[in-house]
Amino acid sequence: MFDETDQLSVNALRALSIDMIERAGSGHPGLPLDAAPMAYVLYSRHLRVDPKNPEWVNRDRFVLSAGHGSALLYSMLHLSGFPTSMADLKQFRQLHSMTPGHPEHGVVAGVDATTGPLGQGLGMAVGMAMAETHLAAQYNTPQQQVIDHFTYVICGDGDLMEGISHEAASLAGNLKLSKLIVLYDSNDVSLDGDTDRTFSDDAQQRFAGYGWDYQKVSAGNDLAAIDAAITAAKKTATPSMIEIKTTIGYGAPKQGTHLVHGAPLGQADLAATKQSLGWQAAPFTVPAAVTQRFAVRVQQRGQAAHQQWQALMATYAQAQPALAAQLQQALAQDLPKNWLTDLPRYKMGDGEAGRITSQKMIQALAAKIPSFWGGAADLASSNKTDIAASGSFSAESRQERNLNFGVREFAEAAAMNGIALHGGSHVFGGTFFVFSDYMRxxxxxxxxxxxxxxxxxTHDSIAVGEDGPTHEPIEQLMSLRSMPGISVIRPADPNEAVAAWRLAMTTSDRPTVLVLTRQELAVLQGSLNQPDGVSRGGYVIAPQQRKQAEGILIASGSEVALAIDAQRKLRKFGHDVAVVSLPCFDRFMQQPAAYREQVLPRNVRRRVSMELGATLGWERFVGLDGISIGIDTFGASGPAAEVLAEFGFTADAIVAAYQKLWRADNMIQTPIQRSVI
Structure with a gap:
């Protein structure tokens, strides 16, 4: 079944990988040398991909969870006909190359997920498998199985040590994700030494306990045994774990030790390794027989499968035109034309908690957008994330749209990434804001x-009250705002919350974080006439009375109402200040300078910010002359109103802070006299 050319192909993967690492002067040769056989069997006999159309939606997905072994993946992509050239291999780990140190989705065609942080690849693969089953339930018919593919993973000991692997595997077993197959490169060595110092899990018992099928391949170079195990795994009714015993750095003088894990072999050991493998070709050279084998086994097989699927889709489009159009719309990440109709609307006098507004938005969006689904980490009743018209996504009900992640925040976020990477979904997930740390x-x-x-x-601040400091987020807002490529939006009232959801649904290039209150927020007058205020990140929600503001109060979320209350009180003392709502820092900083000047005129230097969180970061907006009122300690347990007052979040405290600033600015040492206005 397997011949000399197959073995030559395995060694070609090994040789290319160690050549790349040696040329780069850095990398991880251990995994490419030991896992090349399993990767080769997977790509040549099972993985259904079209290298000429790497984004084909019904392709099998492959996630190298042990992302440090990227040299193996790039070698495989090159030999399989993906647009990864030999020149790219020679630029491994170099600046701006197409072969970065760890696999990067969107940079390298054929890389289905960015990996490297161990365990997360497995979590994302679980999400991909969830998406496959969900879309299949939505769109397949008895005659046309238009969504029908597997998700494969190669992971290592380190992946399975990480806590997320437990969360993700438990979730996958509960959902009976039978099209998820994990190849475990079990070499008993990690970066610092033998794993028996820290890791003695029985993989069979562990994964059987999760509800997985388990197989063991005792010899990592046995291509036939690996092939048979994958073939059997594809027929199971549960996720599959195939433990493949390997020797790290196979063929190298220091094989079987941690010394071959994460550093180039060196010229002498490189030569010795190739000699032990019987490899005689020059560096970065591939025998013609290997090139031909990959062309037939990967390229031609994948192109044929893609063509068959295209023919199936043509038949499907004729038989099920509405479903076909809906599927194409979902895969294109487009929204139905009528998605904005029937959204909740709010007027003065209305008021509700941010999480309730979000709940209403979820119902409205779910009614119009079939690709919209999500859930929470066992907190749907508190986060208000359930879609009322749907049941729970489960092993028995794949078409349902409520995701029950359980108390598994890290796996939840990783699975959401996998669902998004798969395509065809608009996915959301929730938890208490303080527990976002688990997902970071x-x-x-x-x-x-x-x-x-x-x-x-949800539960965005110390206004959580009685639950106390363990449940009261302090540093989370600024922590997430400091992360590149993410929009953190903290709405001030129901209208801003609606706008935040609209922005999230039309964003295609970054994650969106909605930070929502448990307590009620009244509709603010200024939000009624600012349809683009949230999308621009900030706006003047309560302007000053005169042409030029004496000062500016800046806030986000529930504190905007507090700022407006303070503005009214300050007017009684003769102070004419503007109030700026700043729900999204990054969106505001992306606006043209002229707009930012309009909202925060640079000549108005008397500024006070207020937010129920860390003050770090507000200096960008208040400047050297301003004051930031926040919380730089942990919270406290007690009734919400008392906790807020304890930390100085009252209108009178804001007024006193502004007056202190005004007196210092004007060198006045006596209290301001009450205005006659």
Whole structure:
């Protein structure tokens, strides 16, 4: 079944990989040398991809969760006919190359997910498998299976040590994601040494406990055994774990030790490795027989599968024109023309918590957008994320649109990334804002991959009250705002919350974080006439009375109402200040300078910011002369009103702070006399 050319092809992958690493002067040769056989069997016999059309939606997905082994993936992409040239391989790990140190989705064609932070690749693969089953349930008919593919993973010991692997594997087992197949490169070595110092899990018992099928391949170079295991895994009714025992750095003088994990072999060991493999070709040279084998086994097989699918889609479009059009719209990330109709509307006198406005938006969006689905980390009843017209997505009900992630925030965010990477979905997920810390690594990968996922983070401040400091976010706002490529939006009232959701739904190149209150927010007059205020990141929500403002009060979220209250009180003392709502820092900073000047005139230097969170970062807007009122300690437990007062978040405290600023600015040491106005 496997012949000399197959073995030659495996060694070609090994040789190219170690040549790349040696030329770069950095990299990880251990995994490419030991995992080349499993990767070759997967690509040549099972993985259904079209290298000429790498984004074909019904392709099989492959995630190298052990992303440090990227040299193996790039070698495979090159030999398989993807647009990764030999010149690209020679530029491995170089600045602006098409072969970065770890796989980067959107940079390298054929890379289905950005990986490197261990464990997250497995989590994203779970999301991809969820998306496949959901779309299949929505669009397949008994006659046409238009969505029907597998998701494959290669992971290592380090992936399975990470906590997210437990979360993700547990979720996948519960959902019976039978088209998820994991190849475990089990070499018993990690970066610092043998894994038995830290890791003695029984993989069979562990994954059987999760509800997975388990197989073991005792010899990592046994191509036939690997092939048989994958073939069997494709027939199971559960996710599959195939543990493949390998020798890290196979063929190298220091094989089987951590010394071959993460550094070039060196010229002497490189030569010795090639000699042990029987490899005689010059560096970066591929025998013609290998090129031909990949052309037949990967390229031609994949192109034929793609063509068959295209013919199937043509038949499907004739038989199911409405479903076909809906599927194409979802895959293109387009929204139905009528999606903006029937959104909730608010007028003066209305008021509700941010999470309730979000709940109403979710119902309105779900009614018009079939690709819209999501859930929460066992907090749907608090985050208000359930779609009322739908049931729970499960092993028995794949078409349903409520995702129950369980108390697994990290896996939730990683799965959301996988769902977005798969395509065909507008996905959202929620938890309490303070628990966004559990998700941060996956949020970062969402930003790196430019994924338009939406996070719903409720209970946004110390106004949580009685639950106390463990549940009261302080540093989370500024922490997420500091992350590149992400929009953090904290609405001030129901109208801003609606606008925030609209912005999230029309954003295609970055994640959106909606930071929402548990407490009620009254509609603010200034939000009624500012339809683009949120999309521009900030606007004057309550202008001064005269032509030029004496000062500016700046706030986000619930504190905007507090600023407006302080503005009224300050007028009684003769102070004419403007109030700026600043719901989204990054969107505001992207506006033209003229607009930013209009909102925050540079000659108005008397500024006070207020936000129920860390003050770090507000100096950008208040300047050297301003005051930032915030919280740079942890919160406290008690009734919300008392906690807010304890930390100085009252209109009188804001007025006192502004007056102090005004007196210092005018060198006045006595209290301001009450105005006759």
């Amino acid at each position: 690594g996956a949020i970062r990968l969402a930003a790196l991959q430019h994924l338009p996922v939406t996070y719903i983070f």
